[in-house]
Amino acid sequence: xxxxxxxxxxxxxxxxxETYLNTGDDYYFNTASIHMKGREAAxxxxxARTQVKGLMGLDEYDCIFTSGATExxxxxxxxxxxxxxxxxxxxxxxxxxxPSIMNTLEAMKEKGFRVKYIRTTPEGxxxxxxxxxxxxxxxxxxxxxxxxxxxGSVQPVQEIVRLLEDHPKxxxxxxxxxxxxxxxxxxxxxxxxxxxxxxxxxxKGVGALLSRDGKATFPIIHGGGHEYGKxxxxxxxxxxxxxxRAMRISTEGIKENTARIIRYNEQVQNTLGDFKSIHIxxxxxxxxxxxxxxGAQGEVVVNALGRRGVMVSxxxxxxxxxxxxxxxxxxxxxxxxxxxxSIRISFGNMTTQAEVDQLCDALGAVYEEIKxxxx
Amino acid sequence: MNYDYILVRYGEITLKTKxxxxxxxxxxxxxERAMEGYDVAIDVQRDRAYIQIKDEPHEKIMDALENINxxxxxxxxxxxxxxxxxxxxxxxxxxxxxxxxxxxxxxxKRVDKTYHLNTYDIQLLLGGYILENVEGIxxxxxxxxxxxxxxxxxxxxxxxxxxxxGMGGLPAGTGGKSLLMLSGGIDSPxxxxxxxxxxxxxxxxxxxxxxxxxxxxxxxVKKLVExxxxxxxxxxxxxxxxxxxxxxxxxxWIPDNFSMTTTRRxxxxxxxxxxxxxxxxxxxxxxxxxxxxxxxxxxxxAINAVTSFPVLRPLLTLDKNEIVEKARAYGTYETSILPxxxxxxxxxxxxxxxxxxxxxxxxxESKVDFRPLIAEALENVECFxxxxxxxxEAFAGLL
Numbered sequence: 084x085x086x087x088x089x090x091x092x093x094x095x096x097x098x099x100x101e102t103y104l105n106t107g108d109d110y111y112f113n114t115a116s117i118h119m120k121g122r123e124a125a126x127x128x129x130x131a132r133t134q135v136k137g138l139m140g141l142d143e144y145d146c147i148f149t150s151g152a153t154e155x156x157x158x159x160x161x162x163x164x165x166x167x168x169x170x171x172x173x174x175x176x177x178x179x180x181x182p183s184i185m186n187t188l189e190a191m192k193e194k195g196f197r198v199k200y201i202r203t204t205p206e207g208x209x210x211x212x213x214x215x216x217x218x219x220x221x222x223x224x225x226x227x228x229x230x231x232x233x234x235g236s237v238q239p240v241q242e243i244v245r246l247l248e249d250h251p252k253x254x255x256x257x258x259x260x261x262x263x264x265x266x267x268x269x270x271x272x273x274x275x276x277x278x279x280x281x282x283x284x285x286x287k288g289v290g291a292l293l294s295r296d297g298k299a300t301f302p303i304i305h306g307g308g309h310e311y312g313k314x315x316x317x318x319x320x321x322x323x324x325x326x327x328r329a330m331r332i333s334t335e336g337i338k339e340n341t342a343r344i345i346r347y348n349e350q351v352q353n354t355l356g357d358f359k360s361i362h363i364x365x366x367x368x369x370x371x372x373x374x375x376x377x378g379a380q381g382e383v384v385v386n387a388l389g390r391r392g393v394m395v396s397x398x399x400x401x402x403x404x405x406x407x408x409x410x411x412x413x414x415x416x417x418x419x420x421x422x423x424x425s426i427r428i429s430f431g432n433m434t435t436q437a438e439v440d441q442l443c444d445a446l447g448a449v450y451e452e453i454k455x456x457x458x
Numbered sequence: 459m460n461y462d463y464i465l466v467r468y469g470e471i472t473l474k475t476k477x478x479x480x481x482x483x484x485x486x487x488x489x490e491r492a493m494e495g496y497d498v499a500i501d502v503q504r505d506r507a508y509i510q511i512k513d514e515p516h517e518k519i520m521d522a523l524e525n526i527n528x529x530x531x532x533x534x535x536x537x538x539x540x541x542x543x544x545x546x547x548x549x550x551x552x553x554x555x556x557x558x559x560x561x562x563x564x565x566x567k568r569v570d571k572t573y574h575l576n577t578y579d580i581q582l583l584l585g586g587y588i589l590e591n592v593e594g595i596x597x598x599x600x601x602x603x604x605x606x607x608x609x610x611x612x613x614x615x616x617x618x619x620x621x622x623x624g625m626g627g628l629p630a631g632t633g634g635k636s637l638l639m640l641s642g643g644i645d646s647p648x649x650x651x652x653x654x655x656x657x658x659x660x661x662x663x664x665x666x667x668x669x670x671x672x673x674x675x676x677x678x679v680k681k682l683v684e685x686x687x688x689x690x691x692x693x694x695x696x697x698x699x700x701x702x703x704x705x706x707x708x709x710x711w712i713p714d715n716f717s718m719t720t721t722r723r724x725x726x727x728x729x730x731x732x733x734x735x736x737x738x739x740x741x742x743x744x745x746x747x748x749x750x751x752x753x754x755x756x757x758x759x760a761i762n763a764v765t766s767f768p769v770l771r772p773l774l775t776l777d778k779n780e781i782v783e784k785a786r787a788y789g790t791y792e793t794s795i796l797p798x799x800x801x802x803x804x805x806x807x808x809x810x811x812x813x814x815x816x817x818x819x820x821x822x823e824s825k826v827d828f829r830p831l832i833a834e835a836l837e838n839v840e841c842f843x844x845x846x847x848x849x850x851e852a853f854a855g856l857l
Contacts, residue, residue, distance in 0.1 A: 102856045123849065130853045327857050 085393045085438045085445070089431030090232055090261060090371050093284045096433075099329045103286050106321040114318045115309055128320055131327035135291060138327075138334045139263070141270055145297025147310045148323045151290035152260040153183035155277030156226075158292050158314065159256045160187045162300035163275070164196060164224050170252050171223040173197045177209045177238070178414040179231050184258060185410070188226075197221070203414040206365045207236030215246060224254050229262035229270075233398055233411035233427060234364050235371030237266065244272035260290075264333025264432075266341070266368050275300075280322065284432060285329030289322030333432060340432045345369045347430050347439045354443040358450050360457035362421050364412065370430040373412070375421040376450075378458040384426050387452060391445040395428050420458070459551055461516040461534035464523065465618065466507040469530040469626040478504070484629035484657070485528045492522045492691045508535075520622060525689045527655055528632075529624030533607075536617045540573070545580070545608070546587050548617050552606060553588040553595065555619075561598035562588070562619070565605050570612045580608060628657030630692050636770060637733040638662045638742040639725065640696070642679045642798070645744030645773055647686055647790040648781055652772040653742050654690050661736050662694055663729050665701040675798035682793050684844040689789060693845040697732055700838050701725075704831050711826045718810040719819050722761045724828060730765045731836055740768040746781065747774050756813040763816050 086094070095103075112124040132146045149155045164174060176188055178200045188198045199217050202210040209227055225247070227238050240257055247253050254274035262268055264283030270276055270293075279290040294300060297311055306315025333340075348369040355361045355374065364373040376384050381397040388395055398409040412422040428442070450457075466489070471481045486502045489509070493500060496519060499510040511519060516534045523532050536552070538544040549564075556562060564584045566577045575583070584606070585597055609616040638650040640662040650660050664679045676698060683696045704724055712720045729741050745753050762769060773781055785791035 106856055126849065127853055127856070130857060134857050324856050331857065 085441045087393055087395045087428045087430065087434070087438070087442055089434070090235075090282075090427060090429035091396055092281045092287065093431045094433055095281075095286050095325070096284045096329060096332055098332070099285055099325045102328045103321045103325040106324045110320055110324075114320055115307065124320055128318060128323060131320075131324045134327040135330060136293065138330050139270060139276065139293060141276070141293050144276075144293045144295055145311070147292045147294065147297060147300075147313050148318055149277075149290050149292055149314055150288055150319075151281070152181075152258065152277045152279040154314075155279075155290050155292035156181070156183045156256075156258055157187050158300065158303050159275045159277060159294075160184070160191060160224070160226065161303050162313070163254050163256070164191060165301040166299055167223040167252070167254065168196075171221040173199060173219070173221040173223065175199050175201055175214065175217050175222055175225040177201050177227045178203050179207065179233070179236075179411040180226060180228055181232055181258060181260065184226055184228070201227070203411075205415050207231055207234045207367065207411065207415045209238055209243075211239065211242060211246065214243070218246075218250055218253065222250070222253055224256065226256040226258065229257050229259040229268055230266060230368050230371075231411055232261045232371070233409060234366055234373045234415070235261070235369075236365065236367040237262075237268075240273065241269055241271075261368070261371070264330055265337065265370055267334075267337055280326035280329060283329055283333040285326040286322055289319050289326050291323075291326070336432060341369060344430045344434070347434060347436075348372060350439055350443060351428065351446070354446055358454075360454075361450075364417065364421075364425070365415070372428045374426055374428065375417075376424040376426070376453065376457060377420050378456050379424045379453050381423060381425050383453065384424070384449060387449040388426075388445050391448060393442055393445045395426050397426055459534075459536065459555065461511060461618075462537040463511065463535040463616070464509040464516065464519055464532050465535045465616075466509065466523065466532045466624075467530045468506065469528055469624070470628050471528055472505065481528070481629055481632050481657075484632045485526075488526045488528065488630050488691050489523070492526055493519070496522070523624065524622065525625060526629075526691055527625050527627045527657060528629035530626055531621045531623050533618040533621045537614050538617065540570075540610070540612075540615050542575070542583070545584065545615060545617070549584040549588050549606065549608075550591045552617060552619055553592040556592070556595050556604055558594040560603040561596050561601075562604040562606055563597060563599045563602040564588075565607050567607070567609045570610050572612075573610045580610070584608065625655060627655035630654065630657060630690060631659045633657035633659075634740075635659045635661065635736070635738040636740045636742050637729055637736065637738040639729055639744075640664050640679055640682065641744070642675060642682065642794065643744070644785050644791060644794040645746060645781055647682050647744075647794060648784045648788060649742050649744040649770075649772050650694075651686060651689070651788050651790075652784075653770055654686075654692075659692065660694055660742065661738060662696045663699060663732055664696060665699045665725055665728075667702040667705045668700070670702065670705070672798055674796075678793060678796050678798050680842055680844075680847070682790055683842070684847070685788075685790055685793060687844040693843050695736075696842040697736075698840045698842060699728055699732075699835050701835060704828065704835060707826060707828070707831060712822050714807045715809055715811045716814055716819055716822055717807050719757060719760050719814040720823055722757075723764045723819065723823070724832065726761055726769070727764045728832055728835060730767050731832070732839065733767060740770050741765070742770045742772070744773050744781075745771045746776060746778075754812050756815075757811075760814045760816045760819050 110124045110127055112120040114125040114128045136142050136144055136146050174196055192198055202213040204210055230237050247255055256275045257273045259276050259278045260282055263278040275292055275294040277292050281287040300313055302313050304315050309315050309318050360377045362375040385395055385397055408422050474481050482502055489500055496514050497512040501508045536548050538548050564581045566580045568577050604619045606619045633656050636658050638660045640646045654660055662683055666676050683694050687694045708717050708720050733741055
């Protein structure tokens with residue numbers, strides 16, 4: 084099996100699984116218990132928290148462990164706009180956000196908030212001048228992802244931070260799910276930031292929301308008051324510790340992995356360069372490639388590759404079952420044919436050269452198989 | 459031989475009547491701490507404790523009990539059925555552990571007065587059976603090498619012969635708290651461990667003067683604290699005081715032959731302050747009468763004048779070789795003799811006053827205001843604990 088769907092989820096590192104098991108074994112205590120062992124577990128949780136914040140370059144931020152980025156995004160949007168609703172009702176968002184943002188915003192509309200979308204350039208970047216034009220007195224919240232999950236475009240986080248210096252009441256939320264452990268970015272100055280452990284070779288079911296001022300968030304899960312009362316429920320300590328480790332290993336390996344993955348990306352581009360009716364969408368990070376087989380259905384290509392043991396996806400795992408044209412690709416002005424025929428190949432830190440060779444062979448074989456239907 | 463229990467005899471706890479419960483609770487905590495990770499059941503009774511062994515080899519449990527304060531001695535015990543055959547088989551099995559040429563006697567305690575054999579019958583029966591079945595050993599009722607104890611109780615018979623010496627004294631934490639001045643040399647760790655024997659909990663204070671003293675010197679003191687913690691089943695906290703500014707100020711302002719006295723006076727002042735903060739009721743040091751210049755009675759008088767705290771000097775009258783012997787027995791010696799400079803050896807005056815007068819010292823010191831420097835040193839104390847260091851390492855392995 085050749086796994087090329089690392090933007091959907093990744094395989095945990097061996098040592099991360101060891102950490103998960105050992106923590107579960109040796110520190111199974113409740114971090115909220117006041118006995119000696121509970122306090123020891125709580126100290127381990129704090130060590131994990133400190134490491135996570137340090138690796139993100141946000142040592143001064145609050146870190147709330149959650150079940151993953153979907154929950155973190157919900158907590159950021161619902162928890163913060165709720166607190167800020169007296170200062171305004173308008174939320175700005177890029178058009179290419181993940182469904183965990185988009186659908187939360189839809190829900191906020193029902194609660195009386197207005198949502199305006201920032202235009203996207205053909206390269207998949209937000210249009211900064213449009214953002215600037217949209218900001219008015221009523222805007223309280225802006226949400227922009229760091230790296231897009233469909234095409235991999237990288238958003239200018241620091242430029243947005245600078246733009247907002249004159250608008251202190253606006254909270255900037257960054258969904259960094261596809262960025263963490265893959266690209267070194269400067270997040271200083273953002274209001275909050277979310278990510279999931281399983282996207283950078285950690286285990287599933289854990290993520291975090293880093294927040295410049297955690298107190299300014301209203302909890303969406305109520306209960307025993309864990310995580311500073313912002314996210315109740317017994318803390319998933321093995322998951323959090325394993326996440327801290329996965330983040331360390333991935334972050335430390337960014338330079339080396341990126342150099343390798345750039346070569347993989349180029350090899351796939353070279354292979355496809357010989358084929359007609361193939362369109363490679365503009366990208367950003369090298370580990371995400373979005374390719375259209377114009378005239379075919381993306382699903383057909385995914386299945387054809389699957390029969391050859393290569394796992395890729397159509398748009399994104401979270402949206403691919405929604406059966407509507409992908410928003411990101413629509414937003415960058417891609418045609419209906421290109422969108423329908425698109426697949427996403429995503430490399431991970433464990434991807435090997437041999438697997439990329441197999442992928443290229445499979446792409447060639449599938450092309451031969453379906454080239455009659457391609458335009 | 460497969461033993462079922464370790465029988466633990468108490469030291470001075472047995473002299474306590476009214477507050478024995480408090481001592482027993484403290485002992486229970488110490489035993490529990492030492493037994494962490496072993497599959498045992500601990501039963502602390504009024505006069506003795508029983509540790510039930512499950513799968514662990516009894517030697518490991520015995521080694522762990524050896525360093526616990528408050529335990530006089532302990533024995534591995536076999537529990538058997540109340541029939542004669544079990545008694546005879548066990549007696550021979552134990553007898554086979556005696557060495558060729560050694561002597562023994564059988565001692566019987568018949569708690570179950572209804573048992574069908576009387577004390578004398580059992581002694582005769584077991585003694586004779588061992589002599590018949592184990593070669594090369596003989597009976598000596600006055601000065602035996604081994605005493606084979608048999609306790610006949612209604613529910614079972616208990617047999618044992620080996621008795622290992624424990625630390626004696628009183629359980630940790632029953633005698634208040636003291637602050638140990640820990641230099642890193644041979645004497646101070648011994649002084650601390652001696653006082654701990656009496657159930658006194660300790661924290662330690664160490665002065666370092668970077669860059670004049672090396673990180674190795676501080677690590678050596680941390681290592682000593684680790685050895686002492688492990689040995690006593692406690693977590694001794696080490697407070698590391700930055701002393702460089704005070705040291706250089708003393709060097710600058712106090713005449714060379716009085717600088718040692720002033721240094722010691724300031725260290726004791728800081729120790730007293732810290733002792734107050736950590737709720738210690740006394741300060742301990744490794745001073746020994748006449749060993750070096752600062753340790754004459756006159757010198758002690760001049761130094762001691764800065765504090766109203768009791769300064770405990772458990773090594774006061776010992777000879778150096780006696781201290782070395784204790785350090786070896788406690789396992790601190792090898793670390794203590796590692797050759798790193800501490801702040802006393804670097805700024806050592808060429809000819810320190812052996813009889814400094816308090817009046818003169820005070821006159822010299824009145825020229826400088828040491829108080830802000832002392833306050834600054836106290837504010838920048840770093841705290842180290844072996845448990846925390848171990849925890850940090852364990853966490854680092856996971857993260």
